[in-house]
Structures are given as structure tokens and as C-alpha cells.
Amino acid sequence: MWDPTQYGRYAEERARPFHDLMARVGALTPSYVVDVGCGSGELTALLGRRWPDARVEGVDSSAEMLAGATASPPRLTFTRGDARYWRPDQPADVVVSSATMQWVDGHEQVLRELVDCLAPGGWLALQVPGNFAAPSHVLLREAVARWLPTLEVRSDPVLDPAGYASLFGAAGCRVDAWETTYLQVLSGPDPVLDWVKGTALRPVLAALPVDQHDALLAEYGAALRSAYPPGEIGTLFPFRRVFAVANA
Ligand SMILES: C[S@@+](CC[C@H](N)C(=O)[O-])C[C@H]1O[C@@H](n2cnc3c(N)ncnc32)[C@H](O)[C@@H]1O
Structure with missing residues (x-):
């Protein structure tokens, strides 16, 4: 279950x-512009502001996230749907998917199918975290191996820029693919733990009995504090992201 507040x-x-x-x-x-994995819709609404004459549709599988989205029909609407199966009802001029495809099984095939939904000259813009080899995620997988050995946490849910360039190129698109590492300067006693609580830790806590949450959080939090010690200006948390823009 997603928590829009966290x-x-x-x-x-x-x-x-x-x-x-x-x-x-x-x-x-x-x-027609589509935002696949729109979450609570604030960024989807920005698409409506950039293209005031477009119909903008946000799609997300989480009822909790969509509950926070403010629609403004008919121009801005939100639909509950699973990216694995939901497809636009007309050719889309722009498909955006931001920080979502890392959660979608078989996302490479989903991306190929979404390219097929583009209007001639349409655009597909993808952004995913590329930090699965970072200490934050390696330590999480180690904690999961101890606490929830049956839970599968993939170490490689996304491609690198060259992988997406090949995928979209093979689908007949012009491609622009790159990566960026943002240095997040975080504050507070357990800032990296607080960050991952909103995303990667969420399915782990959902699968773990509630009476074990505090113990796991204490153990994982201590490991994160060692990996990302606070410094003079705060806790530095490098965050790699992978981007690809395809133009049909
Ligand atoms: C990290 S949030 C990203 C929200 C927003 N796009 C952003 O950039 O901040 C990931 C979103 O993907 C959604 N999501 C995960 N799996 C999905 C799926 N199979 N189909 C549709 N949405 C999915 C989640 O519900 C969540 O709202």
C-alpha cells in the first residue's frame, strides 16, 4: 500500500x-497526454499547465495515491489502472512514466506496447531510479534476506541508459537516453531511512508482521547511518536516475 504523505x-x-x-x-x-504511474497527480497537473489545450490523463494502480489527486474534467482526469494492462483509448501524443516502471514486472514489454500506442511523431518519456546497487538498496536486500527470506527483492529491476536506447531504437524511435546522479542533502536523525520509507521499504514493511517493524527499522536504520554518516552540511545521499525519451 502506498502512502502519499510519506x-x-x-x-x-x-x-x-x-x-x-x-x-x-x-x-x-x-x-492527448498520459502519465502512467501518476501517483497523487501533482506532477500530472503540471503537464496540463504546460499543454493547456491537451487532454491529460493520469493512471495509477494505487487507490491511496489516486485519492490525493485533484481531477479537473474533462481536461485533467485520473484513472485507476495497472500499467501492465492499461492502454490508452486513442493514440497518445505524449506518454510519461516517472519513477514507476521499476515497480512493474516485465516493464520492457510494457514500454514496447506503450510505444505502439503513440500517435505519429509522439513522445514517450521515462525516468526510473538507477540506485539499486547503492548501499541503501544493498543493505535493504541484506535485511530482507534475514527478516523475510521468502520475499523477492530484485537487484536489477531497471535497464541502464544504453538498454533503454536499444529498446526504443529497436521500436523505431529516435532516442535520447542519459543518467544523472543527484546529490540529495538531507537533514534529521535518520534521513535516508525516512527517504526509503516512502518507496523501497514500503513493500518490505507491508510483508513483515507489524510487531517486527521496530526491530527491522532499528537494524536497517543503524546500517544506513553508518553508510551515510551525517556531515557538516547534512547527510549526503547520492541518487542515480536513468532517463530515456523516445520520439516515434
Ligand atoms: C514512486 S511513485 C511515482 C509517482 C510520480 N509519477 C512521481 O514521479 O513522483 C510510483 C507510482 O507507481 C505506481 N505504480 C506501481 N506499480 C504500478 C502499476 N503496475 N501500474 C500503475 N501504477 C503503478 C504506484 O502506485 C505509485 O503511485
Whole structure:
């Protein structure tokens, strides 16, 4: 279950890759724009502001996230749907997926199918975290191996920029793919733990009996404090992200 309040605690930091991604999308007057994995919709609403004549549709599988989204029909609407199966009801001029495809099994095939849903000259813009080899995630997988050995936490849910470039190139698109490591400067006693609570830790806590949450959080939190010690200006948390923009 997603928690929009916890996720939204770092809204500004999480929005930046969305802006960097959308800066590379050259659509001028799209009619229909889709945001797959829109969450609580604040960033989807920005798409509506950029393209005031477009119909903008946000899609997400989480009722909790969508409950926080403010629709403004008919221009801005939100739909509950699973990215593995939901497809637009008309060719889309822009498809955006920000910080979502790492959660979607078989996302490479989903991306190919979404390319097939683009209108001629349409754009698909993708952004995923690329930090699964970072200490934050390695330590999480180690904790899961001890606490929940039956829970599968993939160490490689996304491709690197070259992988997405190949995928979209093979689908007949022009591709712009890159990566960026943002240095997040965090504050507070357990800032990295607080950050991952909004995302990667969520399915782990959902699978773990509630009476074991405090013990896991204490153990994982201590490991994170060692890996990311506080410094003079705060706790430095490098966060790699992978981007790809495909133009049909
Ligand atoms: C990290 S949030 C990203 C929200 C927003 N796009 C952003 O950039 O901040 C990931 C979102 O993906 C959604 N999600 C995960 N798996 C999904 C799926 N199979 N289909 C649709 N949405 C999914 C979650 O419900 C969540 O709202």
C-alpha cells in the first residue's frame, strides 16, 4: 500500500528528475497526454499547465495515491489502472512514466506496447531510479534476506541508459537516453531511512508482521547511518536516475 504523505515528504527532490525529463520532450501542441504511474497527480497537473489545450490523463494502480489527486474534467482526469494492462483509448501524443516502471514486472514489454500506442511523431518519456546497487538498496536486500527470506527483492529491476536506447531504437524511435546522479542533502536523525520509507521499504514493511517493524527499522536504520554518516552540511545521499525519451 502506498502512502502519499510519506512519499510527499521529499516532493521537491522527487520532482526534479520529472522536470529534467520533461525538458527533453519536444511536443508543441499535443492533444492527448498520459502519465502512467501518476501517483497523487501533482506532477500530472503540471503537464496540463504546460499543454493547456491537451487532454491529460493520469493512471495509477494505487487507490491511496489516486485519492490525493485533484481531477479537473474533462481536461485533467485520473484513472485507476495497472500499467501492465492499461492502454490508452486513442493514440497518445505524449506518454510519461516517472519513477514507476521499476515497480512493474516485465516493464520492457510494457514500454514496447506503450510505444505502439503513440500517435505519429509522439513522445514517450521515462525516468526510473538507477540506485539499486547503492548501499541503501544493498543493505535493504541484506535485511530482507534475514527478516523475510521468502520475499523477492530484485537487484536489477531497471535497464541502464544504453538498454533503454536499444529498446526504443529497436521500436523505431529516435532516442535520447542519459543518467544523472543527484546529490540529495538531507537533514534529521535518520534521513535516508525516512527517504526509503516512502518507496523501497514500503513493500518490505507491508510483508513483515507489524510487531517486527521496530526491530527491522532499528537494524536497517543503524546500517544506513553508518553508510551515510551525517556531515557538516547534512547527510549526503547520492541518487542515480536513468532517463530515456523516445520520439516515434
Ligand atoms: C514512486 S511513485 C511515482 C509517482 C510520480 N509519477 C512521481 O514521479 O513522483 C510510483 C507510482 O507507481 C505506481 N505504480 C506501481 N506499480 C504500478 C502499476 N503496475 N501500474 C500503475 N501504477 C503503478 C504506484 O502506485 C505509485 O503511485
